[in-house]
Amino acid sequence: MKLDILVFASHPDDAELSIGGTIAALCANGKKAGIVDLTQGEMGSRGTPTLRMKEAEKATKILGVSYRNNLQIPDTLIKNNRENQLKIIREVRKTQPHICLVGAPRDRHPDHGYGTDLVLDALFYAGLKKIEPGDSPQHTPWRPKHILHYMQDRPMEPDFIFDVSGFMDKKKQSILAYSSQFNVENPGDEPATYISSTNYFKQMEARCRYFGHLGGFEFGEPFKYYDKPVPLNSMNLFFESNPKR
Numbered sequence: 001m002k003l004d005i006l007v008f009a010s011h012p013d014d015a016e017l018s019i020g021g022t023i024a025a026l027c028a029n030g031k032k033a034g035i036v037d038l039t040q041g042e043m044g045s046r047g048t049p050t051l052r053m054k055e056a057e058k059a060t061k062i063l064g065v066s067y068r069n070n071l072q073i074p075d076t077l078i079k080n081n082r083e084n085q086l087k088i089i090r091e092v093r094k095t096q097p098h099i100c101l102v103g104a105p106r107d108r109h110p111d112h113g114y115g116t117d118l119v120l121d122a123l124f125y126a127g128l129k130k131i132e133p134g135d136s137p138q139h140t141p142w143r144p145k146h147i148l149h150y151m152q153d154r155p156m157e158p159d160f161i162f163d164v165s166g167f168m169d170k171k172k173q174s175i176l177a178y179s180s181q182f183n184v185e186n187p188g189d190e191p192a193t194y195i196s197s198t199n200y201f202k203q204m205e206a207r208c209r210y211f212g213h214l215g216g217f218e219f220g221e222p223f224k225y226y227d228k229p230v231p232l233n234s235m236n237l238f239f240e241s242n243p244k245r
Contacts, residue, residue, distance in 0.1 A: 021164025216243020
């Protein structure tokens with residue numbers, strides 16, 4: 001399956017929480033988007049790997065994502081080694097995305113930064129023809145044309161804001177699909193966590209309002225272009241948007 005956009009996330013729910021609105025908007029506009037989760041989130045304080053997989057399946061349908069896979073790298077043990085790089089290389093060569101969306105360079109959860117470092121190295125190596133997957137059919141070397149960082153828990157200075165005003169409901173629904181993790185009014189026998197409180201869910205919406213305000217929209221999600229300035233060969237995008245500022 002050839003994809004327009006491939007999202008990499010360290011844990012199931014990272015993509016929905018960070019850029020669920022963007023993913024929903026792109027899918028609604030006819031783009032084929034995929035999500036690759038590095039781990040099953042099995043070290044999380046709430047839920048189980050089996051439950052997290054079921055929640056991810058539900059969120060995938062809500063967003064309209066065309067493809068999703070879990071690489072089952074051990075949670076809290078994301079190593080930037082050739083074994084894990086090859087898992088990502090296979091995904092990139094199989095789906096041939098034009099754009100890859102990757103996590104924050106550094107974040108509150110160490111897995112986010114480790115996952116981003118692993119993915120960035122693998123995206124480069126995916127374009128080297130002498131690196132072969134080994135235990136899977138040979139794919140054509142492929143490197144995405146654009147790599148964008150999405151913001152996670154800790155703020156970063158964005159290069160641009162994507163308008164998700166019409167897709168906040170989809171974003172919320174996709175996050176709430178992870179009912180073991182978010183907006184938990186009664187924690188039950190499992191512990192309350194940093195992300196499980198109803199207040200955390202409210203601040204997620206507030207953050208989208210804040211970045212939407214910066215972009216001139218009702219709701220927005222921030223992105224940073226990886227390593228270099230944003231490359232443009234036309235000014236069309238500025239004619240296509242009419243933000244209120």
